[in-house]
Amino acid sequence: MRNLISKKERNLIMNSYIIDDHTWLKDLLETRPSLRISEVPEEHRVDFEYVVPYILKQCGDEWKGDESVLHPVEDLGDERRPCGLCGRENRYIYYIQNRLNGKKMNVGGDCVEDYVDIDFLREGNSRGKLLRRAKEIRKRSILNQRFPGIQNRIDTWLNRSGKSNVVLPLSIEEPYLNIGNKLQDLHNAFLRGEDNEMILNEMEDILNEEAGYITRFDEYIQLNKDHKFIATKSIMTWLENRRDRKTMESLKQYGFVTKETISFIWEKGFIERNIDSFNQLFESTIFKIIEVDFDNEGFVIQSDHSRVIMIIRFDKFMSNFGERVLGESTKAAFSDNNIVKLSSIYGSNSPYIFRDELKKKLKTWSVGISMTDEDAELNQVYLYDRRKKDYVQVKLSELIAEAKGIVFGLSNPDRKKFEKYVHEKEGKRYTHNELRDIRSISSQMANTPIR
Incomplete structure (x- = not known):
């Protein structure tokens, strides 16, 4: 909404072609260096507020030219001449020309830059187009009066x-x-x-x-607005960033998150609005949510049965169990075994806690593990076959995937299955002395300074 025409704008308007279509404005500006809305008669205030912005843009476009106007035409030396727009005294004089009425106006170096627009000319803003726009502005006045x-x-x-x-x-x-x-x-x-x-x-x-x-x-x-499953613009932006057009179209259709779409949504605001429902789901398991990690996109969970902390990623949780938040059933049971299967250990200390707890669980079994802190850093661990008294190396991440259920006291894997996994694991086998020598050499290499 326009409240003021400045001195510079006034001089531009008074020299432009379009002003002759708006005599009420011309009459007011002829006797004033600038014009405030409070000085405008009531019958013209609507035009002042809503039509004058279009008039000003049209005026600016009438005077636009190519880069040739940036070259000063006159150097007045010690003399000065006021800019035809802002009134500032200038030594170097530039000229701009109106494309509709042919008028020329001298301007200074600061003002002339406002009237160089190569793109404007390239886009086909011809004299005829400017005249058509002037006619449209007259029509805008009629529309705004009504x-x-x-x-x-x-x-x-x-x-x-x-x-x-x-x-x-x-x-x-x-x-x-x-x-x-x-x-x-x-x-x-x-x-x-x-x-x-x-x-x-x-x-x-x-x-x-x-x-x-x-x-x-x-x-x-x-x-x-406070409904837990209402579709929000935040969800739509999140889905757009993921290029999930199908889910976006479904949300637009119904306005709510439904069982057809919930598996694909774990936007932060949605998770926060429904955190009570997620907590309630875990009440039927041995786990509870102790943190929501939005940086790693998952629920951080822990059980009273173990000090090991795990994270179940939002995408895995929602794709397998999301419909349960809506009170619907899912193909996958929301069981302790399935939760452990879909989760991974969380935090820098968890591998060592996992090692210590698994060792305790395996004390009476025919298999065991051996893992130093250095092994953990290298993502390796040695499985021990008590019957053959030998070791085989596996990746720590593989062992965690195989044995997570054991540290939580679950039935999967059971003793027979895990012992078979260790007994039949392929790979080079090491005696106790060989493993000790391997670790000794590795430790020496790690402590040797680089020259």
Whole structure:
């Protein structure tokens, strides 16, 4: 909304072609160096607020030229001449020329840069196009007298659904946008010259319906904004970043997270709104959520049966158990064994805690493990076969995947299955002395300074 025409803007307008179409403004500016809205008669204030911005843009475009205007035409030496726009005294004089009325105006080096726009000229902004736009601005004056701020109202109409964080379902949004686009089309048709009272009457009918649509919008948002499963703009942005168009389309269709979409959504706000439901799910297991790690995108969980901390990633949790948050069943049972299977150990100390607890569990078994701190850093561990009294090396990550259930006292793997895994593990076998020598050499190499 325009409240002031400055001195510089006043001088630009008074020398431009378009001012002759708006005599009320010309008359006011002829006797003033600048113009405030408080000085404008009531019958012209709507035009001042909503049409003058278009007039000013048109004025600027009328004077735009190529880079040749950047070369000063005159060097006045010790003399100075005021800029035709801002009034500043200048030694170097540049000239800009109006493309519609042919007027020339001397300007200074600062002001001239505002009127060099190569792209504007390349985009086909010809003299004819400028004249057509001048005609459109006259039409805008007619429209704004009948519908003050009409362009702002149309813009607000078309953008209203994007202002709230709540996603409106298509059943509400589509009719509203369709009629808003129709209003825009009627508006544009009038600007193009279809000076028809029927167009104005149809626009008026549409604008009279606006309040009803806004009420429906507001009621839906007020009713559902705190719903745990409401679709939000934050979820839509998150899905867009993941390029998940299919889930986005479904959310737009219904306005809510459903069993068809919940498996694909673990946006931060959604997780936070439903954390109580996630906690309740874990109440049926030996685990509980002790932290939500959004950086690593997962629930950090722990059991009273072990000091080992694990993380189950959001994507694995939601794809296997997400529907349970909605009260639906899932193909995968929400069991301790499945939770352990889908989780990985968490935190820098967990590998060592895992080692110590697994050793205790295996004390009476026919197999064991041997892992130093150095082994852990190298992601390796040695499985021990008590019957053959030999060791075989495996990756620590592989052992954790195989033996997680043991440290939590679960049935998978059972003793027979894990002992078979160790007994039959392929790879070079080492005696106790050989393993001791390997570690001794590794330790010496690690402590030898690099020269």
